[in-house]
Amino acid sequence: MEERDADAQLMLRYAAGDARAFEELYERNRAGLWRFIRRLVRDAAATDDVFQECWSRVIGSRERYRPTARFTTWLYRIAHNCCMDHWRKSGRRAMHETTDDDAIAAAADVPASGPFAIAVTDEARGRLGLALARLPDEQRIAFLLYVEGGLSVAEIAEQTGAGAETAKSRLRYAVARLKEALGDDAPVE
Amino acid sequence: MDPRENEPFDREPWRRLLGTDSGMPPGSLDRRILSEARRALTPPVARWWLPASLAASVLLAVLIVQWQFADGGAPAHVTESDVLVSPAPDAAHEVAPAAAMEVPAQRRDESLAPPAGVAPPSIDLPAFEGRPLPAAAEPDKTAAAPAKQERELAREPSFDSGFVADADTAVSSPSPPPASVQAEPSRALGNLRSSESNAKPRTPEDWYAEIEALRAAGRIQEADEELSRLEAAYPGWLERRRQQNP
Numbered sequence: 001m002e003e004r005d006a007d008a009q010l011m012l013r014y015a016a017g018d019a020r021a022f023e024e025l026y027e028r029n030r031a032g033l034w035r036f037i038r039r040l041v042r043d044a045a046a047t048d049d050v051f052q053e054c055w056s057r058v059i060g061s062r063e064r065y066r067p068t069a070r071f072t073t074w075l076y077r078i079a080h081n082c083c084m085d086h087w088r089k090s091g092r093r094a095m096h097e098t099t100d101d102d103a104i105a106a107a108a109d110v111p112a113s114g115p116f117a118i119a120v121t122d123e124a125r126g127r128l129g130l131a132l133a134r135l136p137d138e139q140r141i142a143f144l145l146y147v148e149g150g151l152s153v154a155e156i157a158e159q160t161g162a163g164a165e166t167a168k169s170r171l172r173y174a175v176a177r178l179k180e181a182l183g184d185d186a187p188v189e
Numbered sequence: 190m191d192p193r194e195n196e197p198f199d200r201e202p203w204r205r206l207l208g209t210d211s212g213m214p215p216g217s218l219d220r221r222i223l224s225e226a227r228r229a230l231t232p233p234v235a236r237w238w239l240p241a242s243l244a245a246s247v248l249l250a251v252l253i254v255q256w257q258f259a260d261g262g263a264p265a266h267v268t269e270s271d272v273l274v275s276p277a278p279d280a281a282h283e284v285a286p287a288a289a290m291e292v293p294a295q296r297r298d299e300s301l302a303p304p305a306g307v308a309p310p311s312i313d314l315p316a317f318e319g320r321p322l323p324a325a326a327e328p329d330k331t332a333a334a335p336a337k338q339e340r341e342l343a344r345e346p347s348f349d350s351g352f353v354a355d356a357d358t359a360v361s362s363p364s365p366p367p368a369s370v371q372a373e374p375s376r377a378l379g380n381l382r383s384s385e386s387n388a389k390p391r392t393p394e395d396w397y398a399e400i401e402a403l404r405a406a407g408r409i410q411e412a413d414e415e416l417s418r419l420e421a422a423y424p425g426w427l428e429r430r431r432q433q434n435p
Contacts, residue, residue, distance in 0.1 A: 014226070022226040026219075034214040035207065048218050055222045059229045128206060147203045153196070171197045178203075187202030 007071035015062040026055070029072065033079055036148045039132060040083045040141065046090070054082045069155075076149025077159055080141065124185035131181030138162075139174040146171055393423045397430075 007028060013021035033054065038047040057078050065074070132140060141160060145151045151159065157167040179186040391399075396419050403412040420427060 017230050019227045019230055023223060026223065026226070030219065031213055032208075035212050038212060048215065051214055052218060052222060056225060059226050062229070143203075147200045147207060150200070168197050175198050175203075187206055 005067075007075075008067035011058075011062065011065055011071055012067065015065055022059075025071075029075060032148050033075060036076065036144050037079055037083060039144055040080075041086060042133065046086060050079075050082045050086050053085075054079045057082065070150060072150045073155060076145055076151060077155075079149075080145060080159055124182060127181050127183075127185070128178065131178050135174055135177060139170045139177070142167055142170040143174040143178075393419060393426045393430075396422075 007025060010021045010025040010028075014025060034047070034051050037050050037054065038044070041047050041050055054075075058075065061078075132143075135143065138160065142156050145156050145159065146153075153168050153171070154164055156162075156171075157164040160167065162170070396415070400412050400415045400419065403409075403415060
């Protein structure tokens, strides 16, 4: 909780004119946000564009920012909106399950590194990436907003324009599919 | 109510699992975003540039106007004959009317204070106050040309045209002065000096012209004294002149 508050404080300091606060805020959130966008957009070049557009909106909204919610919730809402705008511009329907195997493979191609990588086999990571890429868009969006963005079910429902029960069932379906794909490597809850 | 009751599953293990993906935005993208963030904090140039340039323009205009007034208001170049006779051009009047009007007031103060032992002439003083002075009207014009030259040299606006109109109506129909007298006030002044040294009797016309030359040169006291002497030497001459040249 303190960490989340720290993000909000950094944003407020940046709005007050502290450029270093933004650098710290960016460093704390850049990797997760970039992965979130890449898993939604599934296109490397478009990921960069959407990622930059997202931070541009954060920068542009600095004077209007009020810490009424967690900063990450606000940030991932912006990111989701940027993805939706990207889909509208590119003519792609946001809500459909992709059948483009190349795109799925690109999205699932996750390099192994970091401390947790030791405990996760390359095969398990590959299965997770592929399973996530094969999820229907609405399930993948709900899952990523919930896990990466930290949004609550109600917030996901509001953000995606669905009911709370619908959002909850999407999350359950998504987890069931991912567990099925991971088998014994699935996280134990 | 525990908010976790609404959570369909624990997100932390999944977050850690997703975190094994070490995908990162490229460094060039990081630099672009951080640069944009810094740039956004820098105030735009137009915020201070426009008011600053406006203020500088206003200040410059005020300084120019003040400089023009200061340059055009030098009282040393305004003579009394300018005030009494010559109509100033309208443009010059627009530039520095206040400065021009200060000069006649100053001269009038000088003329009101008679020198010790000399009685102020009875006909000269009213002329400076703008009242009718028929005899003084015509010779004043003899000094008009050199006075105009002085004005041109100094680019000096001299007189309020309304005051000229008053003087013209007060002095009833002054006839044009002789060209020779109009053109040579300094020569007339020279004649006065030489005539004083020679002490020869002068005609009242010459004497009067010399008096007006003195007046044109700004030597008001001397002119007043000479006018008193003229009145004493030729009693009634001024009155007759006034009748002949109304």
